[in-house]
Amino acid sequence: MRKADATRERLLTEGRKLMWMRGYGAVSLREIATAAGVDVALVSRYFGGKRGLFEATLEGAFAQEALNELTPDTIVEAVVTLFATAPRNTDDPHVMRLIVMNAHDEDVGELVRAAQAEQFQEPLAAMLGSAEKAALFMAAALGLSVAEKSMHLSGIAPVGTPTYEAQVRHMLQAALDFSS
Amino acid sequence: MRKADATRERLLTEGRKLMWMRGYGAVSLREIATAAGVDVALVSRYFGGKRGLFEATLEGAFAQEALNELTPDTIVEAVVTLFATAPRNTDDPHVMRLIVMNAHDEDVGELVRAAQAEQFQEPLAAMLGSAEKAALFMAAALGLSVAEKSMHLSGIAPVGTPTYEAQVRHMLQAALDFSS
DNA sequence: CAAGGAATTCAACAATCGTTGACCCAATCA
């Protein structure tokens, strides 16, 4: 029974990596199973199916505990750091990619949006004292995620440069400065 | 030969509607053909395949002629209007949805990003006199598109309200105010 | 060693996908 938990974990890790970064619909169970070094059948056996595996990857996806330690004064720099480091490391599943790739999926989009709202948007709104500011902050972060690839290939503000960080900081701060 | 052009047009219209709004991978050729009232085989016949049909929908997707009539002073309000009207009408294909749904697709993502860069980003950069401002402007617009559904279902600034328009205007203006 | 249960693999399934070539219908032209 101990061995089963280990492979269950491997499937979860590989599934998160592949599904978050390339999209739920674009990844097959056989691909995930191969990456985990086991047979396809184990996915349905342990998680009840493809959707079940994806749903399992959403547990604690937004690392709420880390979010709780932030304040309105430190959140901008925290997200700037998040953007400056993780996004280009495709082996490290990035929560912004999760949303960009799957928030509008026909099968699991609703799960993603619900997780985002509960795990991120609501705590952020409470911290900022404004649901609108939280929504705008999220929109700014998401927009930068979506546009990142285009900005990178067109040679504009490639990720990792000070210019890019300045842009991210500017847009995030603008969201917080919004007053209805 | 004239009749063929008419059905070709119908396939193009229905294909754009479905593929733009629901995503390239989520829509089948049979679905598009049924919506157009013809057989599936005609897609491969007229467009050389699924990818060919999608590529055909990208021609003039960004309505450059309308873009050329805008100025740095009017573009914000133009995009605000675009956001306030079209996005919720699923029958009317929206260019922001095209990007959000397909810019990261494994099969056609590169086509979408290339079309966006050539048809929108570059003219916009020329108009604004800054590639960085254009990229940020695009990021702000995209972020609002991605976040829209989440904002709507969480009851925050539903589309069509003055509050939502104020948010859109604020984020777009912030992108233009960026100075490196 | 033998037995039994857990862990995993294997083989096959039904469904769906894009694509292709043969076939059919209607309009045109000699």
Next chain:
DNA sequence: TGATTGGGTCAACGATTGTTGAATTCCTTG
């Protein structure tokens, strides 16, 4: 009228997908 061509349908293909139940290996226990 009869032949021809463009426009369209039909049926089938190979490939891939998620899922399932039986078979098999592995490991622990008696």
